[in-house]
Amino acid sequence: MNKCDIGIYGLGVMGQNLSLNFASRGFSVAVYNRREADEENITNTFITTKCQGKKIIGTRNLEDFINSISLPRKIMLLVSTGNAVDEVINQITPFLDVDDIVIDGGNSHYRDTARHLSQMESQGFMFVGCGISGGAEGALKGPSIMPGGSFQAWDKIKFMFQAIAAKNEDNNPCCEWIGPEGSGHFVKMVHNGIEYALMQLIAESYDIMKRLLFMSADEICSVTSEWNSGALNSYLMEITRNILKVRDTDSEPLIDNILDCAAQKGTGRDISISALELGVPVTAISESINARLISTMTTERSLAAHEFINTTQYAGDRKALLKVLEDALYCSQIIVYMQGFSIIAKGAIEYKWDVDLTQIARIWQNGCIIRSKILKAMCASLKKNLVDNVLLNPTFKETIKQKHSGWRKTIMIAITHGIPVPVLSSTLSYFDGICSEHLPANLIQAQRDYFGLHGYEKINASRGIFFHSKWDR
Numbered sequence: 001m002n003k004c005d006i007g008i009y010g011l012g013v014m015g016q017n018l019s020l021n022f023a024s025r026g027f028s029v030a031v032y033n034r035r036e037a038d039e040e041n042i043t044n045t046f047i048t049t050k051c052q053g054k055k056i057i058g059t060r061n062l063e064d065f066i067n068s069i070s071l072p073r074k075i076m077l078l079v080s081t082g083n084a085v086d087e088v089i090n091q092i093t094p095f096l097d098v099d100d101i102v103i104d105g106g107n108s109h110y111r112d113t114a115r116h117l118s119q120m121e122s123q124g125f126m127f128v129g130c131g132i133s134g135g136a137e138g139a140l141k142g143p144s145i146m147p148g149g150s151f152q153a154w155d156k157i158k159f160m161f162q163a164i165a166a167k168n169e170d171n172n173p174c175c176e177w178i179g180p181e182g183s184g185h186f187v188k189m190v191h192n193g194i195e196y197a198l199m200q201l202i203a204e205s206y207d208i209m210k211r212l213l214f215m216s217a218d219e220i221c222s223v224t225s226e227w228n229s230g231a232l233n234s235y236l237m238e239i240t241r242n243i244l245k246v247r248d249t250d251s252e253p254l255i256d257n258i259l260d261c262a263a264q265k266g267t268g269r270d271i272s273i274s275a276l277e278l279g280v281p282v283t284a285i286s287e288s289i290n291a292r293l294i295s296t297m298t299t300e301r302s303l304a305a306h307e308f309i310n311t312t313q314y315a316g317d318r319k320a321l322l323k324v325l326e327d328a329l330y331c332s333q334i335i336v337y338m339q340g341f342s343i344i345a346k347g348a349i350e351y352k353w354d355v356d357l358t359q360i361a362r363i364w365q366n367g368c369i370i371r372s373k374i375l376k377a378m379c380a381s382l383k384k385n386l387v388d389n390v391l392l393n394p395t396f397k398e399t400i401k402q403k404h405s406g407w408r409k410t411i412m413i414a415i416t417h418g419i420p421v422p423v424l425s426s427t428l429s430y431f432d433g434i435c436s437e438h439l440p441a442n443l444i445q446a447q448r449d450y451f452g453l454h455g456y457e458k459i460n461a462s463r464g465i466f467f468h469s470k471w472d473r
């Protein structure tokens, strides 16, 4: 029997769809899923229901799986994050040969990936931590792929990964080498953080339309459809429009029957922690996670609702509010992407990764969840490892100048009526902070020196010279 080009371990949503994608590009695939007692044979079911006539072979046990793959082996793990990855690496390692390549395609923490990399390289194997975005459909038809780790592995997997990746408008694959260690998973973590914030921004706009303008799902659908055909065109806007069209069994819009309690997995939390560790303000991302946490406080919300706020219909010009809301969404999205790129830039400096921001913006242009017209425009303005120029770039500078009063107006109206807009407003505060030549941090420094003798710098002295005062004298 001919050996397979690649092995996929883990036949959940991603494993199955990526196997089919590899096979559709002409690669032969060996697949394996653990079999717990009493569990249905997932491998068999997948092979018999979805793989007829395709170059995908099911394997019964680990040894069989590993032996079905041609040397040097390329083995992709698509298992749950955390302990599962450690367990699987430990299971397969005894069967590997020197120069085999193990690729973790899940959402592992970048520090775990760095640990796995040194563990594997010390035994003569190669390891790649590979962020993949695009959900089930992307995995099947072409995701955005962010690989990093053992650079020697790139030469051997590049043609396969670029073949299965989405292509951008220039027909270039949305898959490029990110850098060493856990950089691929770091960039994927940031991608997911941006995703959280963009989703929350659309949700806040929906809330303003629903609770302030009393618009029906169909009316909101028309607005999102219009936005999606203009400057706010994005994958997330497109799926929002599609979601708003769907009816439940009672013929009512399904969206109106869904409980307003949002779940999350780990990557959003991970980026907030990493941002604090690296000293980078990613306020939009952190606020979007907080907003999901508040949404889960259903009992508390139900008790407090109507005690303090009684949202009434907006009495002002409805058309004008929709226009400024569109402007607000545009400006806030720029800040969300900018915060995402700024943590990648800081991470690259801190961890000594030579990461190319323009390349990352390019591989996010198709296949992934955060693809958008704004991101496409931003790609041209990002210099290698430099984000300072996003706001000062002529395209964005002029647009923000035109739109930022609408941004403020939207937030004022929402706040006055008791509609929470944590990401719309935190992005504006970030913008105002960045644009303030003077901030009240002088008072913070004085307070720190008062109680902790931390010292302060003075305006007319050189930077780095610290002064103390006897404040309570």
Ligand code: NDP
Binding pocket: 010, 011, 012, 013, 014, 015, 033, 034, 035, 036, 042, 078, 079, 080, 081, 083, 084, 085, 087, 088, 105, 106, 107, 108, 132, 133, 134, 135, 136
């Ligand atoms: P699923 O939950 O659909 O599948 C998880 C897979 O992991 C199953 O095959 C499961 O096997 C296997 N698994 C779990 N624990 C173990 C273990 N201890 N040992 C061996 N195998 C184990 O997950 P997805 O396919 O959705 O996700 C896979 C990875 O990809 C995750 O890291 C996820 O975060 C990431 N990802 C997911 C995306 C998505 O849209 N779904 C998008 C991008 C990344 P079993 O069936 O026996 O339980």
